[in-house]
Amino acid sequence: MPPEPAAVADAAVADLANRLSTGSETITVVLAQRETFPDGALGCPQPGHMYTQALVDGYRVVLGHADREWLYTADGDGVPHLCPSGEQDGGTPSGAPASPSAG
Secondary structure: OOOOHHHHHHHHHHHHHHHHOOOHHHOEEEEEEEEEEOOOOOOOOOOOOOOOOOOEEEEEEEEEEOOEEEEEEEEOOOOOEEOOOOOOOOOOHHHOOOOEOOO
């Protein structure tokens, strides 16, 4: 049985808290939902990488901290990965802040 979006969000919060060296209570879940992605890039394509060209069921999680947002995606296993591309929905490499959130 696939994990619930809240469980995927909890894992993403733990990862971001670790990257930012902060407590998980300072991070808010802006969005946590199941999503069907158009390919294996899970909404975060990276230049030079090849991806399966098939629908992939997964998750999208957006986290907020200090007026910034981070995008995490996961495939069906529910293990979240920080979107490495600053060009895709506000995700950024290495856990750096993405962009100010709309107030």
